[in-house]
Protein backbone atom coordinates (compact mmCIF):
# COMPACT_ATOMS: atom_id res chain seq x y z
CA UNK A 1 0.00 0.00 0.00
CA UNK A 2 1.18 3.50 -0.80
CA UNK A 3 2.43 5.90 1.85
CA UNK A 4 1.19 9.46 1.60
CA UNK A 5 2.40 12.77 3.04
CA UNK A 6 -0.07 15.62 3.50
CA UNK A 7 1.72 18.99 3.38
CA UNK A 8 0.36 22.46 3.98
CA UNK A 9 0.51 25.51 6.23
CA UNK A 10 -1.06 25.59 9.70
CA UNK A 11 -4.82 25.62 9.26
CA UNK A 12 -4.75 24.30 5.69
CA UNK A 13 -7.12 21.54 6.81
CA UNK A 14 -4.59 18.69 7.03
CA UNK A 15 -6.28 17.08 10.03
CA UNK A 16 -9.82 17.61 8.74
CA UNK A 17 -8.98 16.13 5.34
CA UNK A 18 -6.74 13.33 6.64
CA UNK A 19 -9.40 11.85 8.93
CA UNK A 20 -11.91 11.54 6.08
CA UNK A 21 -9.42 10.33 3.46
CA UNK A 22 -7.91 7.74 5.80
CA UNK A 23 -11.35 6.35 6.59
CA UNK A 24 -12.37 6.18 2.93
CA UNK A 25 -9.11 4.60 1.71
CA UNK A 26 -8.37 2.55 4.83
CA UNK A 27 -5.04 4.26 5.52
CA UNK A 28 -3.25 4.51 8.88
CA UNK A 29 -3.52 8.20 9.81
CA UNK A 30 -0.63 9.57 11.84
CA UNK A 31 -0.77 13.21 12.94
CA UNK A 32 2.39 14.22 14.78
CA UNK A 33 0.53 17.20 16.27
CA UNK A 34 -2.16 14.89 17.71
CA UNK A 35 0.40 12.43 19.08
CA UNK A 36 2.36 15.26 20.71
CA UNK A 37 -0.80 16.78 22.24
CA UNK A 38 -1.71 13.35 23.69
CA UNK A 39 1.78 13.06 25.19
CA UNK A 40 1.43 16.54 26.71
CA UNK A 41 -2.01 15.67 28.14
CA UNK A 42 -0.64 12.44 29.67
CA UNK A 43 2.33 14.30 31.16
CA UNK A 44 4.90 11.87 29.72
CA UNK A 45 8.60 12.71 29.41
CA UNK A 46 8.10 13.32 25.70
CA UNK A 47 5.11 15.55 26.44
CA UNK A 48 7.10 17.57 28.99
CA UNK A 49 9.90 18.03 26.46
CA UNK A 50 7.53 19.02 23.64
CA UNK A 51 5.16 21.34 25.50
CA UNK A 52 7.25 24.52 25.53
CA UNK A 53 8.02 24.26 21.82
CA UNK A 54 4.34 23.71 20.98
CA UNK A 55 3.04 26.54 23.17
CA UNK A 56 5.49 28.94 21.51
CA UNK A 57 4.63 27.71 18.02
CA UNK A 58 8.14 26.33 17.51
CA UNK A 59 8.95 22.93 16.05
CA UNK A 60 9.78 20.06 18.39
CA UNK A 61 13.39 18.94 17.65
CA UNK A 62 13.77 16.72 14.58
CA UNK A 63 15.35 13.75 16.38
CA UNK A 64 12.47 13.62 18.90
CA UNK A 65 9.79 13.64 16.21
CA UNK A 66 11.66 11.20 13.96
CA UNK A 67 11.99 8.65 16.78
CA UNK A 68 8.29 9.06 17.60
CA UNK A 69 7.21 8.48 14.00
CA UNK A 70 9.62 5.61 13.36
CA UNK A 71 8.23 3.72 16.34
CA UNK A 72 4.62 4.20 15.22
CA UNK A 73 4.98 3.24 11.55
CA UNK A 74 7.23 0.21 12.09
CA UNK A 75 6.03 -2.70 9.94
CA UNK A 76 3.19 -0.68 8.39
CA UNK A 77 2.24 0.27 4.84
CA UNK A 78 -0.58 2.53 3.73
CA UNK A 79 0.41 5.35 6.10
CA UNK A 80 -1.08 8.86 5.80
CA UNK A 81 1.32 11.31 7.44
CA UNK A 82 -0.25 14.59 8.59
CA UNK A 83 2.07 17.36 9.80
CA UNK A 84 5.21 15.31 9.19
CA UNK A 85 7.79 15.75 7.75
CA UNK A 86 8.10 19.44 8.48
CA UNK A 87 11.79 20.06 7.80
CA UNK A 88 14.23 18.81 5.19
CA UNK A 89 16.06 16.91 7.95
CA UNK A 90 12.80 15.13 8.85
CA UNK A 91 12.20 14.26 5.19
CA UNK A 92 15.72 12.80 4.91
CA UNK A 93 15.24 10.87 8.15
CA UNK A 94 11.86 9.55 7.02
CA UNK A 95 13.29 8.30 3.73
CA UNK A 96 15.53 5.94 5.73
CA UNK A 97 12.64 4.01 7.28
CA UNK A 98 9.51 4.57 5.15
CA UNK A 99 9.20 5.08 1.38
CA UNK A 100 7.00 8.04 0.40
CA UNK A 101 4.92 7.42 -2.72
CA UNK A 102 2.76 10.56 -3.00
CA UNK A 103 2.88 14.02 -1.42
CA UNK A 104 -0.34 16.03 -1.48
CA UNK A 105 0.14 19.75 -0.93
CA UNK A 106 -2.97 21.55 0.36
CA UNK A 107 -2.60 24.99 -1.23
CA UNK A 108 -4.30 27.85 0.63
CA UNK A 109 -3.31 31.46 1.34
CA UNK A 110 -2.23 33.03 4.61
CA UNK A 111 -5.32 35.21 5.18
CA UNK A 112 -7.61 32.19 4.89
CA UNK A 113 -5.61 30.00 7.29
CA UNK A 114 -5.39 32.78 9.88
CA UNK A 115 -9.18 33.16 9.66
CA UNK A 116 -9.71 29.41 10.02
CA UNK A 117 -7.44 29.07 13.06
CA UNK A 118 -9.09 32.02 14.81
CA UNK A 119 -12.43 30.21 14.69
CA UNK A 120 -11.21 26.60 15.22
CA UNK A 121 -12.50 24.70 18.24
CA UNK A 122 -11.35 21.23 19.27
CA UNK A 123 -13.06 18.64 21.48
CA UNK A 124 -11.17 18.31 24.76
CA UNK A 125 -12.21 14.63 25.01
CA UNK A 126 -11.87 13.09 21.53
CA UNK A 127 -9.95 15.74 19.55
CA UNK A 128 -12.64 16.22 16.86
CA UNK A 129 -12.12 19.51 15.03
CA UNK A 130 -14.81 22.17 14.45
CA UNK A 131 -15.01 25.67 13.14
CA UNK A 132 -17.34 28.37 14.42
CA UNK A 133 -17.84 29.62 10.85
CA UNK A 134 -17.53 26.64 8.51
CA UNK A 135 -18.06 23.48 10.61
CA UNK A 136 -20.26 24.35 13.55
CA UNK A 137 -21.19 21.78 16.20
CA UNK A 138 -24.91 20.97 16.48
CA UNK A 139 -24.94 22.17 20.12
CA UNK A 140 -22.78 25.25 20.78
CA UNK A 141 -19.66 24.37 22.78
CA UNK A 142 -20.26 20.59 22.66
CA UNK A 143 -18.80 17.86 20.47
CA UNK A 144 -21.29 16.16 18.10
CA UNK A 145 -19.44 12.87 18.46
CA UNK A 146 -18.94 12.48 22.22
CA UNK A 147 -20.53 15.52 23.92
CA UNK A 148 -17.11 16.70 25.13
CA UNK A 149 -16.32 20.35 25.73
CA UNK A 150 -15.02 22.36 22.76
CA UNK A 151 -11.96 24.51 23.45
CA UNK A 152 -9.55 26.75 21.61
CA UNK A 153 -6.05 25.30 21.18
CA UNK A 154 -3.49 27.38 23.15
CA UNK A 155 -1.37 27.70 20.00
CA UNK A 156 -4.31 29.23 18.11
CA UNK A 157 -3.79 32.56 19.95
CA UNK A 158 -3.20 35.18 17.21
CA UNK A 159 0.45 35.91 18.11
CA UNK A 160 1.30 32.18 18.17
CA UNK A 161 -0.48 31.61 14.84
CA UNK A 162 1.62 34.39 13.29
CA UNK A 163 4.80 32.73 14.55
CA UNK A 164 3.70 29.24 13.42
CA UNK A 165 3.16 30.64 9.96
CA UNK A 166 6.67 32.16 9.90
CA UNK A 167 8.11 28.82 11.03
CA UNK A 168 6.15 27.08 8.28
CA UNK A 169 7.51 29.48 5.64
CA UNK A 170 11.07 29.03 6.79
CA UNK A 171 11.22 25.33 7.69
CA UNK A 172 8.42 23.54 5.84
CA UNK A 173 7.82 25.39 2.59
CA UNK A 174 11.15 24.09 1.15
CA UNK A 175 9.60 20.60 1.28
CA UNK A 176 7.30 21.54 -1.61
CA UNK A 177 10.29 21.98 -3.92
CA UNK A 178 12.06 18.98 -2.37
CA UNK A 179 9.21 16.59 -3.20
CA UNK A 180 8.42 18.29 -6.53
CA UNK A 181 12.00 17.54 -7.64
CA UNK A 182 11.39 13.88 -6.82
CA UNK A 183 8.23 13.91 -8.95
CA UNK A 184 6.04 13.06 -5.94
CA UNK A 185 4.13 16.32 -5.43
CA UNK A 186 0.48 16.88 -6.32
CA UNK A 187 -1.07 20.23 -5.45
CA UNK A 188 -4.74 20.46 -4.46
CA UNK A 189 -6.67 23.73 -4.10
CA UNK A 190 -7.61 23.66 -0.41
CA UNK A 191 -9.39 27.04 -0.39
CA UNK A 192 -12.69 25.28 -1.06
CA UNK A 193 -15.19 23.47 1.18
CA UNK A 194 -13.77 20.34 2.87
CA UNK A 195 -15.99 17.98 0.82
CA UNK A 196 -14.48 19.26 -2.45
CA UNK A 197 -10.93 19.00 -1.09
CA UNK A 198 -11.50 15.47 0.23
CA UNK A 199 -12.95 14.37 -3.12
CA UNK A 200 -9.90 15.73 -4.98
CA UNK A 201 -7.41 14.12 -2.62
CA UNK A 202 -9.18 10.76 -2.92
CA UNK A 203 -9.17 11.09 -6.71
CA UNK A 204 -5.42 11.79 -6.67
CA UNK A 205 -4.69 8.83 -4.40
CA UNK A 206 -6.81 6.44 -6.44
CA UNK A 207 -5.19 7.42 -9.73
Ligand code: AP5
Nearest residue numbers: 010011012013014015016032033054060083116120131194
Ligand atom coordinates in the same frame (compact mmCIF):
# COMPACT_ATOMS: atom_id res chain seq x y z
P1 AP5 B 1 -0.11 20.48 14.26
O1 AP5 B 1 -1.24 20.09 15.11
O2 AP5 B 1 0.34 19.58 13.18
O3 AP5 B 1 -0.39 21.95 13.71
P2 AP5 B 1 -0.35 22.59 12.24
O4 AP5 B 1 0.49 21.92 11.21
O5 AP5 B 1 -0.02 23.99 12.52
O6 AP5 B 1 -1.70 22.30 11.69
P3 AP5 B 1 -3.05 22.54 12.37
O7 AP5 B 1 -3.41 21.34 13.21
O8 AP5 B 1 -3.06 23.87 13.07
O9 AP5 B 1 -3.99 22.71 11.13
P4 AP5 B 1 -4.55 21.67 10.06
O10 AP5 B 1 -3.88 21.93 8.75
O11 AP5 B 1 -4.52 20.26 10.58
O12 AP5 B 1 -6.02 22.21 9.95
P5 AP5 B 1 -7.41 21.68 10.58
O13 AP5 B 1 -7.87 20.48 9.83
O14 AP5 B 1 -7.33 21.57 12.07
O15 AP5 B 1 1.17 20.78 15.17
C1 AP5 B 1 1.08 21.52 16.36
C2 AP5 B 1 2.47 21.72 16.95
O16 AP5 B 1 3.07 20.42 17.23
C3 AP5 B 1 3.48 22.41 16.03
O17 AP5 B 1 3.41 23.82 16.10
C4 AP5 B 1 4.81 21.87 16.59
O18 AP5 B 1 5.16 22.51 17.81
C5 AP5 B 1 4.46 20.43 16.93
N1 AP5 B 1 4.70 19.53 15.80
C6 AP5 B 1 3.76 18.80 15.10
N2 AP5 B 1 4.34 18.08 14.12
C7 AP5 B 1 5.67 18.37 14.19
C8 AP5 B 1 6.79 17.95 13.43
N3 AP5 B 1 6.66 17.12 12.38
N4 AP5 B 1 8.00 18.45 13.75
C9 AP5 B 1 8.16 19.28 14.79
N5 AP5 B 1 7.15 19.72 15.56
C10 AP5 B 1 5.91 19.27 15.26
O19 AP5 B 1 -8.36 22.89 10.16
C11 AP5 B 1 -8.18 24.18 10.73
C12 AP5 B 1 -9.57 24.85 10.89
O20 AP5 B 1 -10.11 25.10 9.59
C13 AP5 B 1 -10.60 23.98 11.61
O21 AP5 B 1 -11.44 24.82 12.36
C14 AP5 B 1 -11.40 23.31 10.48
O22 AP5 B 1 -12.73 23.03 10.87
C15 AP5 B 1 -11.35 24.39 9.40
N6 AP5 B 1 -11.27 23.85 8.04
C16 AP5 B 1 -10.56 22.77 7.62
N7 AP5 B 1 -10.69 22.61 6.28
C17 AP5 B 1 -11.49 23.62 5.85
C18 AP5 B 1 -11.96 24.01 4.57
N8 AP5 B 1 -11.65 23.32 3.46
N9 AP5 B 1 -12.76 25.10 4.48
C19 AP5 B 1 -13.08 25.82 5.60
N10 AP5 B 1 -12.67 25.49 6.84
C20 AP5 B 1 -11.87 24.41 6.98
